[in-house]
Structure formats: C-alpha cells, structure tokens
Amino acid sequence: MTRAADREFMARALRLARNGLATTDPNPTVGCVLVRDGEIVGEGFTAPVGGPHAERAALAAAGDRARGATAYVTLEPCCHQGRTGPCTSALLEAGVARVVCAMRDPNPLVNGVGLSTLAEAGVAVEQGLMASGARELNEGYLARMSRGRPWVRSKIAASIDGRTALASGESQWITGADARRDVHRWRARSSAVMSGIGTVLADDPSLTARPDDDYGEFVAPLRVIVDSALRTPPAARTLSLPGEVVIFTVADATDRRPPLEAAGARIERVGGEPRCDPEHLLARLAELEVNDVWVEAGPTLNGALLEHGLIDELVLYLAPRILGDDARGMFALPPLASLGDSLELAIDDVRRVGADLRVRARPVTVLAPRG
Numbered sequence: 001m002t003r004a005a006d007r008e009f010m011a012r013a014l015r016l017a018r019n020g021l022a023t024t025d026p027n028p029t030v031g032c033v034l035v036r037d038g039e040i041v042g043e044g045f046t047a048p049v050g051g052p053h054a055e056r057a058a059l060a061a062a063g064d065r066a067r068g069a070t071a072y073v074t075l076e077p078c079c080h081q082g083r084t085g086p087c088t089s090a091l092l093e094a095g096v097a098r099v100v101c102a103m104r105d106p107n108p109l110v111n112g113v114g115l116s117t118l119a120e121a122g123v124a125v126e127q128g129l130m131a132s133g134a135r136e137l138n139e140g141y142l143a144r145m146s147r148g149r150p151w152v153r154s155k156i157a158a159s160i161d162g163r164t165a166l167a168s169g170e171s172q173w174i175t176g177a178d179a180r181r182d183v184h185r186w187r188a189r190s191s192a193v194m195s196g197i198g199t200v201l202a203d204d205p206s207l208t209a210r211p212d213d214d215y216g217e218f219v220a221p222l223r224v225i226v227d228s229a230l231r232t233p234p235a236a237r238t239l240s241l242p243g244e245v246v247i248f249t250v251a252d253a254t255d256r257r258p259p260l261e262a263a264g265a266r267i268e269r270v271g272g273e274p275r276c277d278p279e280h281l282l283a284r285l286a287e288l289e290v291n292d293v294w295v296e297a298g299p300t301l302n303g304a305l306l307e308h309g310l311i312d313e314l315v316l317y318l319a320p321r322i323l324g325d326d327a328r329g330m331f332a333l334p335p336l337a338s339l340g341d342s343l344e345l346a347i348d349d350v351r352r353v354g355a356d357l358r359v360r361a362r363p364v365t366v367l368a369p370r371g
C-alpha cells in the first residue's frame with residue numbers, strides 16, 4: 001500500500017468517526033476502514049454506549065473478507081473487556097494482517113497495550129498517521145483520560161467591541177439566529193453545559209441542547225450550575241426540563257437544599273472557600289465521565305476559569321454591533337501591570353455564521369498570577 005493510499009483510507013476513517021461526535025459519549029468516537037487488495041471490504045464507526053466499537057462494526061460488514069486486510073483505525077483498538085469485548089481480540093480472530101492507527105489511546109487500560117497485543121500476535125502495526133485530525137475529534141475524551149479533567153470550551157457571544165451584556169444585564173440577543181443555532185449544535189456534542197449562578201439569576205437559561213431536526217441523534221448534555229451559596233431558585237427553568245442538573249456548591253446542609261432537590265437537582269459539594277474551586281469541580285466532572293464542558297457563563301465565572309488556566313478553547317461569536325464601554329466585558333480579571341502579563345491566544349478558525357463572526361482560539365500562555 002502506498003503512503004498516499006494509506007492517507008486516503010485514514011481520511012475516510014476520520015470522516016466516518018465524525019458520525020459519532022454527538023452519540024458515543026462518554027466513549028471516544030472512532031472510525032475504521034478495512035481494506036484488502038486496495039478495495040474497501042468493510043467500514044464502521046462507534047455506536048452509542050453498549051453497541052459495537054468501530055472495529056467490530058467494520059469487521060461485521062467485511063465478514064470473511066477481513067482475513068489478510070489492513071484496518072485503518074482513528075484511535076488505538078481497545079484491549080480490555082468493557083461494556084463490549086476487546087477489539088484487539090476481534091481483529092485477531094478475523095485474521096487482519098495490518099493495523100494502521102492514527103493515535104494511541106491514553107486510557108490507562110489501553111495506552112499502547114492494544115497495539116503491542118496486536119504486534120505480539122504477528123500483526124504489522126503503525127501509529128501516528130493523521131494524528132492531529134484524530135485528536136481534534138476526541139479532545140474531550142483525550143483530556144479526561146490523560147489529565148483527569150474535561151476539555152473546557154467557553155462560548156461567549158459579544159458585540160464586535162467585546163461586550164457581552166448591557167450594564168443592566170440585558171444580553172439576549174447580541175448575536176443572530178444563525179449563531180444561536182450553531183451554539184445548539186455545540187451544546188449537543190458536548191458532555192455538559194455549564195453556567196454560573198449569575199447567569200441563572202439574570203437569564204433563567206434552559207441550558208439544554210435544541211439543535212435543528214436535521215442534526216440527528218445526540219446524548220443530552222449534563223447541565224451544571226456553579227453556585228457556591230445555593231442561590232439557584234427552585235423554580236429555575238433548567239430544573240423544570242427533562243434531563244440531569246448538577247449544582248456545585250460549597251454550602252453545607254442549608255434549608256436551601258431540600259427544595260432544590262425536590263425540584264430535581266443533584267447537589268454536589270466541592271472544595272473551595274468562599275467559592276467553588278474550579279479545579280475541584282472539573283475533576284469531579286471527569287469522575288462523572290464528562291469529556292467536554294461547554295461553558296456559557298458571564299464574566300465572573302469565565303474570568304475565574306481563565307485565571308486558573310482552565311479554559312482550553314474559546315468559541316467567540318462576534319456580532320456586528322457596538323455596545324460601548326459602559327456595557328460588560330468577557331472576563332472579570334485583576335488589572336494587569338503590563339501587556340507582557342496578558343494572556344495570548346492562537347486563533348484556530350475564523351468563519352462567518354450568518355451576520356456574525358465565529359472565532360475559535362486557544363490560550364497559549366497563562367495569565368501572570370495575581371500580585
């Protein structure tokens with residue numbers, strides 16, 4: 001097989017994996033293409049939890065034609081008994097001759113053992129082909145497995161002068177309908193949607209994912225409120241909607257707890273004083289198998305997350321309007337002594353969404369600690 005052919009089949013496996021972006025949570029989404037004599041004999045992608053992994057789906061499609069084939073897989077095949085059997089065993093039983101995988105699975109139960117199991121059984125294995133494409137599909141899973149913390153994307157809708165709400169708190173809607181539709185697609189592919197109590201009190205948001213009908217199936221994200229003193233009103237809209245809501249607090253048993261629990265919230269105490277420690281609550285979300293968190297909060301929580309170096313990606317929607325310096329900004333931060341103390345970003349993507357701009361950017365430095 002030429003390198004160009006290898007790339008072509010891996011690109012196809014990556015495209016297949018995209019089908020599972022919103023349905024495989026908390027598992028990673030994976031694509032697999034089986035090729036024999038230059039011809040695709042089977043392909044598949046990860047099914048929702050409990051269903052077959054990509055390799056098994058492709059093997060089922062290929063049947064006997066998998067013998068002697070090359071498997072192109074976007075993530076290292078699993079080698080442990082989970083909700084389904086190990087994919088390494090399925091590949092060996094089917095007589096696959098070569099496995100090309102895009103990247104290693106950092107899950108401590110796999111982490112290289114999937115590939116070494118195959119190699120020891122005589123399968124030719126390769127790793128690293130088109131790894132960045134594979135990484136991008138599963139940032140959340142990879143973050144949770146390798147650092148015990150979900151991937152955090154903070155969405156901010158702002159005017160082009162960087163303002164997120166009027167001084168009065170009014171912020172609905174700064175951006176247009178297309179941007180809001182895009183936000184619902186992001187919510188649908190996230191494991192959790194998180195907000196701060198300031199936003200809950202100001203906007204009474206649903207925090208649910210409501211993508212267009214053509215979006216297809218998705219696993220409903222967990223809804224998370226960060227609320228140190230349990231000020232969430234039991235009548236908050238998000239509590240009245242189907243699905244799970246977790247409220248993180250540092251308040252011990254108070255009389256505010258029973259009405260919130262009666263309204264359907266799960267209340268979890270995290271470390272921190274006087275406010276929820278953002279690192280603790282993200283570690284707790286990882287324990288709950290949350291891969292990626294979509295934050296829709298105001299400047300207070302966003303500022304705290306940024307200051308702690310906990311935002312992995314910003315998704316900014318910038319509307320072609322100006323709100324002026326009296327309106328609120330994006331991040332409540334302590335004053336910086338010099339420009340050298342500022343946080344620098346790398347811009348990954350800029351596109352128009354309706355009349356607005358969407359900018360995706362990643363922090364590449366950290367903020368200087370508070371003096």
Ligand SMILES: NC(=O)c1ccc[n+]([C@@H]2O[C@H](COP(=O)([O-])OP(=O)(O)OC[C@H]3O[C@@H](n4cnc5c(N)ncnc54)[C@H](OP(=O)(O)O)[C@@H]3O)[C@@H](O)[C@H]2O)c1
Nearest residue numbers: 157164165169171196198199228276297298299300301304
């Ligand atoms: N344009 C947008 O994209 C957008 C999105 C969302 C909201 N908003 C706007 O933002 C405004 C609300 O902003 P906000 O800053 O008041 O609310 P926020 O950032 O959503 O929530 C802030 C609250 O979170 C709680 N919190 C708990 N732990 C924290 C920690 N470690 N660090 C910081 N905060 C922590 C604090 O209250 P406790 O100390 O009581 O816990 C804090 O007051 C509204 O006007 C809303 O419309 C705009």
